[in-house]
Amino acid sequence: MNWSIAKKNFSRQGLRASLNVLVTALSIIALIFMLSLLNGFQAQATRNVINTDIGGGHYRAPGFDILSPSKWEDYTVKVPDTLLRLHNKDKAEVLVVQGQLYPNRRLYPVQIRGISMEQSLLQLPLDNLKTFSANFDDLIPVVVGAKMAKKAHLHKGDTLTLKWRDRSGAVDAKDIIIIDVGDILNPRVDEGVVWLRLDHLRLMTDRKNEVSWVAVKHYIGLISEFEFQPVEFLMSDLLALWRQDRMNSKILWAILMTLVCISVFNTQMLNIFKRQKEIGTLMALGMDSQRIVRIFTLEGCLAAIWALVVALLLGLPFFIWFQGVGFDVSHLSESTLPIRETIYPDYQPMEIIYSLIIVFILIVASSWFPVKKITRLDPTMALRGRAIK
């Protein structure tokens, strides 16, 4: 009987109930959207870093530290057979040396990266390096990223001087030609990086068969000449940023949740406030307090269920549509985050379920609390509409 009374009360409240349901449903949609967009952003940025730099981890020359450029040349090793035997789609050999570029007579310290042209593990816009047919003795073909080009005022076809140290420590210099300005999604391999063919860089530095690291698709076990650095290590700064971001998003989530809660609580309080006399009448008719609380809480449950249904009906088409169009973040091209494309939300079912459960509990609690308060008072107060003020 409680259920049928609650159903009747709820269904006949009309606009008030509908608005309550709609506000809650929109809040749920906003909550899911925000969380999923953040997930999508982080997932895409992580994917971009993996696809352009890290792969499944690096077998690095022991002692090599990307944060100590003055020592890069000291830590290069020959690629062992174990890694040489890997298929080109499972590895990317990389040699890194320090250099200086002289665009417009300015000195511009750069990281010179030579990468095997046969590799297909990392997705970098370096195809032109393969096909460029100028004489290497005259000009060294290089590719720079769009960010680097913008910062150093470089353009496709520009020639300029590049200086580096060879194996014996002697400083060499030669003119390079920018054969392409690539659209590199990951600013870590764009800004301050000059991309060369690995064979060219090896020739320039007299480091036959040597690399700074080999990016691999999967860990293939210990290799004595190398130390393996897993994805988590190589991305530790980014992951720390994501963790911080997650924490911030949790705060944002809590704020949004609080707003949802206040909105629902406010609506329910107003609803209950307006129905004090009705509650008093129910008490006068002999309905016991517990039953009244149960009925009003069931009404809250119904509001919550309808809010979830409406959120599903409105949200699902919206989420499907948004999954197709995404969210353009090209304005982030100036940032140092490894993303410069369209973000697509990443819906995490468990996260959504937890959020929905919490919203549901909040709605039910905000229905239960004020009625509980009223029914603890004398029925005369409720009948006079003075039980809650």
Added chain:
Amino acid sequence: MHDKLITLKEITKVFRVGEENFTALNGINLQIESGAFMSFVGPSGSGKTTLLNLIGGLDVPTTGDIFFKHTKLSSMNRIQMAKYRRENIGFIFQTYNLLPVYSVYENVLFPLLLNGSKEKDARERVMNIVSKVGLSDQIKKKPSQLSGGQCQRVAIARALVKDPLLILADEPTANLDSKNSLQILELMSDLNEQYKAAVVFSTHDEKVTRYVRREVGLEDGEIISDKQ
């Protein structure tokens, strides 16, 4: 000889108003017999509504005891008190207090459902009582679609439908015009004869006093007269 339905012994009710105490009822001793048709009369603030609320178990006295037959109301807990109201008392309020989202039929049916009846068993009784208060053609309407007089008839039907021993009517004619007031009083008088439920009004409407068989006068929380 009628049985004693309600007995009030040395009833006092004190309300806290701000920093001060307000004595609404002071040393009330009274008996109400079953089948009575009586009224509490007096000016505003004399304690009429408070007395009805205490008898109806909506409020508790500060001191003194109220007995329903031989059961002391103050010995009941909240659940027992709700049961007491549900089974024995019918309320009629000045502002009708109908459930706004329910139709006339559903409002009258509601007390029976609360008492555990099934709708199909209660339907005939509801239709019968609705017809007695002259609202058979309004059965599907909501309270908002009815006049004040019609709403009060619904409230009377709702109070009577469960066949209570006592009906407490708090200023039932206060919001009605003369014509409707008289119709309501005629109706309640007839129903009192027919159903034998005791009816207690609180009122300062002189029209009511013409209908009742007993009139208890109240002033400043004390009984000043008791006319049969």
